[in-house]
Amino acid sequence: MPDVRTPAHPPAAGRDSGPSASELLDFARRTAADTTLIAALPLDPEGRTWIRLDGPGGSEAWLIGWPPGTGTGWHDHGGSRGAFAAAAGELTEQSLAAQLPTEGWKTLELADGVDRQRKLAEGRGRAFGPHHVHQVLNASPDTHAVSVHAYYPPLPLMRRYSRTGAVLRLEEVERPEEWQ
Template structure:
């Protein structure tokens, strides 16, 4: 009789709907939201476990802060605005795909902008490039982001000379601390 493996099959990766459901559930927990320290100048974050192999980040956005143009290294993601309003900007070319080869025409002001007030949520595919900003001059925003698989790479891009081009890459070691235990409602 052939030997059978006792190793369980890996759980399927959460889909965007599952990531959004997790974000909605976690964002409804006032004790979790209260654990996020808010800074008047810099963005702050709290990394928590997500569903399956996913991870979540609770992020505080002081007025006028943003991420800059970036992707999520092939992870599928979703985010929900818990408090305040965020704006998501995406490149004007729907065929832009992440990576070191990005070099496409990009005239400032041609990006797509979506306003996301408190309670709004978005999901995105593995090849999504965006810039998320708190454009408020006075109000802090808080959001919950979920990625599957867990973030191991983020590529940064910049708008220069009328083009969007690859700038740099960051890995897990570039972020400050170990994740909190997995979130459980």
């Protein structure tokens, strides 16, 4: 198995004219502060809920409700850059500080020291580049969380992974028609 040690690199300058990761984060934070919009999201005690939003500059955006104890599992965003911000509750993001190859592998052994974790309470957010692999969790045993997410270009696909220790496995590739 290849040993992933390559640090993440920013996208090449001039790649496209869409919103930057920083602009996506500004949008996510502003939208997360819209209490009327946040209150309009129906919350389900059993599963995540979502509403599609109009993002800036042709980006894809979502308002997502997270019941206690739910999460995304490990995934990437198909080469899109993005951002998200907590609007209510607290989310935990676990991510990899390594750029993974996008094609031609099913199993990778991750190097020591690539794991990162951060907690995002209400009003806090983070931006990320096109090779970001992470999972997002609502670790609370009794409180819903709500967040705003934005991606550019709109998600062409999402790769889903499983992880056992240092071994990351590509499990499936989802296309937009599966989640819209």
